[in-house]
Amino acid sequence: MTLVQVAQRATDLDRAAAFYTDLLGHGPAARFDPPGLLFFDLGGVRLLLEQGAPSAVLYLAVDDVPATVERLRAAGVPVEGEPHVIFHHDDGTLGPAGTDEWQAFVRDPDGNLVGLVEHRAPATT
Known part of the structure; x- marks a missing residue:
């Protein structure tokens, strides 16, 4: 089983398109308006932005x-x-072994929380 799509609330598709295009570094894959659907491809998983969707927390690498x-x-x-280190991956269970997981959080134009995630080698002292 694989994840196919995640939906996120967006009350203004133009504003959402601009924000997520800037954040993701690429434009939408498709737009159907009406009924008001905007899709981005996230490595084979669709991010659907639509007015009727509930708010979700997205974590993006x-x-x-x-x-x-x-x-x-x-x-x-x-x-x-x-930005802060949230976890060190001793093994490869949830991320690359031996890396620190950095996270930070921002709000999109609709107030949805977006987590930013990076796996990085620990700093040496």
Whole structure:
């Protein structure tokens, strides 16, 4: 079994398209308006943005959590949680073994919480 699609609330498709295009680094895969559906391809999983969907927390992998947060902050995106190490992966159960998992949280234009995730080698002292 694999995940096919995740739905997220978006009250303004143009505003949502601009935000997620900037965040993801690529534009929508499809738009059907009416009825008001906007799709992004996330590595084979569809992100559906639609007015009738409930709010969800999305966790998206990024190359550099601190740099992504600073870029989004400069664009006026609300930052809810600053970049920090949330977990060290001793084994490969939930992430690459030997890496630290960095996370930060921002809000999209509809107020939905979006987690940003990066796996990084631990800093050496």
